[in-house]
Amino acid sequence: MSFLNTLIAKSLPLVPKSIVGQVSKRYIAGSTVHEAVNVVRDLNAKHMLATVDILGEDVYSESEAVAIKDEWLNVLSTIREASIDSNCSLKLSQLGLRIDSELCYRNLEAIVSAARKAGNFVRIDMEDSSTTSDTIAQYRRLREAGYDNVGVVIQAYLRRSEEDIRALAKLKANIRLCKGIYVEPEDIAFRDRYAIRRNFVLLLRTLFESGCYVGIATHDDYIIEKAYELIERSKLAREQYEFQMLLGVREQLRDSIVARGHRLRVYVPFGQAWYAYSVRRLNENPQIAGYIVKAMFGLNNS
């Protein structure tokens, strides 16, 4: 399958945008915040929470970074007006992290502050390993400034993550734990899927033992079963963790998690940048192309 995936990923720019749009529809809520609101409303009606994400990353001018900050402020007020149950997931490279860390912090603080006033929460997504330390530093700075309505992401494939988690546990950080989606070199990241799984479960156990709130972000049956065991063994209340999944992925599994009484949050990406995002993600990680083929032919996506 991997050759086919690579072929699809590389030839995607040749595929008409409308076809890419058709396939991406399952994973992306649309190009406007109002389309995202409609998707979130449907999820809420199925007793699922949401987190919205404005697609796009790697902004290289101050004016673009400020414009994205303003877009986020608009998203926060739209969520409030629509009375939907959704928080926000943002990427710091959108807010200027690669230009100037002060600019990024100013934008981030404005969003987190507006979210606090609206009774909402902001998750800082984790990007590739060139941004890990800076992202954690921005998160820590917000916490030092007294913001509690903010969380960060830790990637189980990074070898440094155990140490990061032990340090963040002292702050009782709110952490989304995921495997990690970028292609990273072997000296800093586990590459073997079993090693990544093992590390995920180890980190999850450490987080639960430290009393941190965890967003368990995975579609992997093995990890979900292990999470159920840990939750039961640690006698965790429903409010101490949540499962998280991507829009359009393994919907039957999603339903079964909710039916068992756990909280589940769906990641809802939207925005004008949906096409660039789809092409880029596919080129970075051609494995995803396999999911697109499956989606096209309706195979095994439950």
Ligand SMILES: Cc1cc2nc3c(=O)[nH]c(=O)nc-3n(C[C@H](O)[C@H](O)[C@H](O)COP(=O)(O)OP(=O)(O)OC[C@H]3O[C@@H](n4cnc5c(N)ncnc54)[C@H](O)[C@@H]3O)c2cc1C
């Ligand atoms: C809510 C959420 C937020 C995330 N945030 C980040 C982040 O901030 N930074 C980061 O680096 N990564 C993030 N990720 C991505 C994550 O790191 C993984 O790359 C991704 O979730 C796939 O890993 P998995 O644990 O689902 O296991 P996998 O072994 O990849 O998947 C398990 C099974 O789920 C199905 N599946 C998985 N993904 C898809 C898909 N896209 N389409 C269709 N089927 C699929 C397949 O059937 C697969 O066999 C996030 C993931 C989620 C769910």
